[in-house]
Amino acid sequence: MDTSSNDTMSSLIDSALARLREAGYKITNARRTVLEVLCQDNQHLTSADVIEQVEARDPAVGRASIFRTLELLTELAIIRPTYLTPRTPNYIVMPESGHHAHIICPQCNKITELGDCEIEDLIEQIAERQGLEITGHLLEIYGICPDCSD
Amino acid sequence: MDTSSNDTMSSLIDSALARLREAGYKITNARRTVLEVLCQDNQHLTSADVIEQVEARDPAVGRASIFRTLELLTELAIIRPTYLTPRTPNYIVMPESGHHAHIICPQCNKITELGDCEIEDLIEQIAERQGLEITGHLLEIYGICPDCSD
DNA sequence: CGCCCAATTGATACAAAATATCATTTATAT
DNA sequence: ATATAAATGATATTTTGTATCAATTGGGCG
Numbered sequence: 001m002d003t004s005s006n007d008t009m010s011s012l013i014d015s016a017l018a019r020l021r022e023a024g025y026k027i028t029n030a031r032r033t034v035l036e037v038l039c040q041d042n043q044h045l046t047s048a049d050v051i052e053q054v055e056a057r058d059p060a061v062g063r064a065s066i067f068r069t070l071e072l073l074t075e076l077a078i079i080r081p082t083y084l085t086p087r088t089p090n091y092i093v094m095p096e097s098g099h100h101a102h103i104i105c106p107q108c109n110k111i112t113e114l115g116d117c118e119i120e121d122l123i124e125q126i127a128e129r130q131g132l133e134i135t136g137h138l139l140e141i142y143g144i145c146p147d148c149s150d
Numbered sequence: 151m152d153t154s155s156n157d158t159m160s161s162l163i164d165s166a167l168a169r170l171r172e173a174g175y176k177i178t179n180a181r182r183t184v185l186e187v188l189c190q191d192n193q194h195l196t197s198a199d200v201i202e203q204v205e206a207r208d209p210a211v212g213r214a215s216i217f218r219t220l221e222l223l224t225e226l227a228i229i230r231p232t233y234l235t236p237r238t239p240n241y242i243v244m245p246e247s248g249h250h251a252h253i254i255c256p257q258c259n260k261i262t263e264l265g266d267c268e269i270e271d272l273i274e275q276i277a278e279r280q281g282l283e284i285t286g287h288l289l290e291i292y293g294i295c296p297d298c299s300d
Numbered sequence: 301c302g303c304c305c306a307a308t309t310g311a312t313a314c315a316a317a318a319t320a321t322c323a324t325t326t327a328t329a330t
Numbered sequence: 331a332t333a334t335a336a337a338t339g340a341t342a343t344t345t346t347g348t349a350t351c352a353a354t355t356g357g358g359c360g
Contacts, residue, residue, distance in 0.1 A: 061338090064319075126291065130253060138290045144285065176308070211309090212310035
């Protein structure tokens with residue numbers, strides 16, 4: 001049995017909860033449940049997805065709290081909305097480093113995550129040149145995947 | 151008087167209109183008006199912004215057509231929704247190359263556009279390694295700007 | 301140029317998504 | 331354990347986006 005992805009998931013949650021607490025916010029049932037849903041390996045959830053899955057885990061959690069939590073987590077850069085589909089944000093959980101990169105196939109919408117990549121050095125250079133203190137980045141590459149290019 | 155930004159703007163519009171036509175769509179008043187608004191130098195407009203500004207230019211253009219146009223332009227990758235603010239897409243016009251990069255200061259939300267940058271070579275490499283045909287990319291760097299870091 | 305006709309539009313009605321309000325509950329520091 | 335400010339869930343409401351459909355229009359063709 002493969003526990004590595006669960007380990008990754010739980011450490012992601014732990015890190016996220018720690019960041020929440022450090023920022024002075026309480027760890028509530030609603031917030032923990034939303035984070036549990038977001039940290040599952042099926043990432044890139046829309047708000048509707050999150051509502052549905054939170055509902056399944058704990059029907060007592062209200063809609064409003066889910067939206068409030070998404071907003072708070074975004075503000076703290078713990079999650080980041082992305083735009084795979086027009087007009088419906090998909091949320092991803094950002095690692096503590098604040099760096100994330102993925103490839104999207106515009107035909108089939110398949111997402112390939114790019115773990116740590118060489119982009120980071122380049123970004124450091126840009127940041128230095130512009131005189132800013134970087135806190136993270138999001139890189140989206142649009143590319144027709146092998147399956148779709150046949 | 152500085153006309154360069156107007157030149158850039160009108161060529162952006164021209165290129166966008168050409169891409170529309172090439173894809174087999176008609177150049178209509180609604181579509182042209184939406185593109186005019188989007189191509190102004192104050193980029194990163196929300197749909198509400200677009201509706202407001204289109205309304206100001208030509209009250210005859212209907213809400214539904216504005217949404218339809220935003221959807222069509224997104225589908226054709228002529229514009230791209232981004233998520234600078236939680237849950238409200240901001241639209242940017244993509245150049246024909248399909249490459250775009252900007253820096254956002256999470257404190258003041260100031261956006262610094264990065265013209266052509268060195269990222270592109272690196273992206274080509276990644277694309278080749280993954281065996282995909284890239285059509286563009288969007289890079290967002292989050293960084294505290296000099297004004298905010300004082 | 302002026303006709304044709306599918307594509308597109310605008311108006312209206314409708315559905316879905318997000319937000320404000322507020323009395324009640326809960327997490328946490330002490 | 332208790333006090334208390336933060337956070338919640340339920341409800342009502344607003345905002346945002348979509349479906350429908352008769353009327354209009356852009357652009358190719360003669």
